[in-house]
Amino acid sequence: MAVKAAVKKKVKKKPSAGAKARSGAKTSAPKAKARMRGDETEKFREQLLEEQVRLEEELQEIEKRAAHVDESDRATELSSYEDHPADLASETFEREKDLAIGESVQHTLHKVINALEKLDRGTYGRCDACARPIKKARLRALPFATLCVECQARLER
Numbered sequence: 001m002a003v004k005a006a007v008k009k010k011v012k013k014k015p016s017a018g019a020k021a022r023s024g025a026k027t028s029a030p031k032a033k034a035r036m037r038g039d040e041t042e043k044f045r046e047q048l049l050e051e052q053v054r055l056e057e058e059l060q061e062i063e064k065r066a067a068h069v070d071e072s073d074r075a076t077e078l079s080s081y082e083d084h085p086a087d088l089a090s091e092t093f094e095r096e097k098d099l100a101i102g103e104s105v106q107h108t109l110h111k112v113i114n115a116l117e118k119l120d121r122g123t124y125g126r127c128d129a130c131a132r133p134i135k136k137a138r139l140r141a142l143p144f145a146t147l148c149v150e151c152q153a154r155l156e157r
Contacts, residue, residue, distance in 0.1 A: 036125050040136070044124065047143045048116050055109040062102045066095070111144040127151050 036044075118124040125134050129151040138145050147155065 036136075041119060041124065044139060044143050045116065045119050048112050048119070051143065052109065052112045052116070055105050055112065058105050059102060059109070062098050062105070065098055066102075108144070111146070114146070115144040129155075 115124060118126075125136075125139060126132070127134055127148040128146045130148065132148055134145055134148045138149060145152075
């Protein structure tokens with residue numbers, strides 16, 4: 001029972017629109033910000049396309065390294081030389097690291113492609129959680145952001 005009382009004290013009720021009108025306070029609907037201009041969306045599209053190319057090249061490089069490791073594995077299986085356990089551990093570590101980096105790059109690439117699709121649909125720059133505009137500074141820093149700073153902070157708590 002004490003917990004409920006403490007929670008009720010923390011939660012402040014907002015006055016209703018009718019109460020505001022009776023008290024003389026101004027009622028205002030949240031202002032909708034103007035949509036992004038065409039030149040702004042094109043800058044973001046260009047930035048996203050450059051990031052897409054960079055990520056695809058990085059994935060190709062990781063795949064190339066993995067193929068090279070596979071070829072060298074086959075060659076060492078045929079040799080009579082015994083590998084030192086530390087060498088095998090290093091190779092395993094490098095392979096696992098490449099796999100983890102590859103997954104991360106693939107995940108980011110998916111976000112970039114999703115942002116490009118949102119640009120095509122006209123929903124780019126809107127928070128997926130609250131539908132408010134994402135600040136342009138955030139989009140410049142992270143052009144594939146899908147959440148505004150406030151919703152992202154809530155998600156990370």
